[in-house]
Amino acid sequence: MRVAEPTRSGPAEGSGTVITFWPDAEIFETLMFSFDTLADHFRELAFLNRDLDITLTDDRDPGTPRADRFRFPGGARDWIAHQGTPRGPDVIGFERECSGMDGTVEVALCWGDSDDERVTGYANSRPTAGGGTHELGFRDGLAAALTACAREQRVLAPSDPDLAPTRLGAGLTAIVSVKLDRPEFEGSLRDRLGNGPVRACVAEAVQEHLTTWLRADPARAAAVLARIPALTRD
Structure with a gap:
């Protein structure tokens, strides 16, 4: 008024x-x-x-x-540090513009000593408690990069199935933030991102950057793989 x-x-x-x-x-x-x-x-x-x-x-x-x-x-990387300095592998973080989804993605993640999983998603700085395509893309990219790493290090045999995206969260803390020109929110609370192209764009970005990070230090990569229950051998 x-x-x-x-x-x-x-x-x-x-x-x-x-x-x-x-x-x-x-x-x-x-x-x-x-x-x-x-x-x-x-x-x-x-x-x-x-x-x-x-x-x-x-x-x-x-x-x-x-x-x-x-x-x-430092953006999302600073947020990971704010939640508690991780022990073990360092924090990986990146920001990337993705024309396929008309926006940008920023991701920061690390593995710590806890077995808990903390993956938090945002779309245009809005919390997405219901998840959505950006979080699905993050898990797709994570699984693809870790599967490739496990095969390169011969932790997975050629005949073994790929790692499941939903079973890689032990000890993982991650921030997945996307900024879009036209975000589409779904669900009764409008807290789930529904933009279809986001999933593939985020998956590609996560797979590319995480793969580079893992290959840069084989010992660090082995420490990450050792945290995955599906790869643990008695």
Whole structure:
């Protein structure tokens, strides 16, 4: 709702846009902003958009002002480190423009000591808790690269089946972020990415970069393969 006509106030000292927001008590359950909740969201945005520089300031209590700055030039790689410095193989990360899906993909992943899997997907900086084609493509590329590596190192015999994409997550932490001109969200919560071409584009990018990373250090590749239950021999 416009409350007044725009007025000229003179030359500006800088550039940008200022947005003032007041929550409506008839819409929101609480009118109190949570600094920690906003900090978590801005930190997430800064990780996903490496060129962003966000400052969050809380002046509600003059006696205890709070301020945080969020800027992560390393993008998703920095996010992996933020979740806990991995032990063992290093972090692999890359960003790639994919014309086939009219967008870009950024991926960072590593294997750690835990057996838990943490694969988190985003589309246009929006969390995709329901998964989608970008996460399927990530798993396809992961399986293709690890299968090829296992055959090169003769951990898999020529007659053995390829590794299943759904059984490679032990100890894996990964961020899969795509930015698209026209994202298509599906599901009742609109939290699943449905763009078909994304799957093949992400799979190709992951397979290419991960294969290069594995071949660069055979000992590191062997350590990764040793984490896969399907390749473990008693």
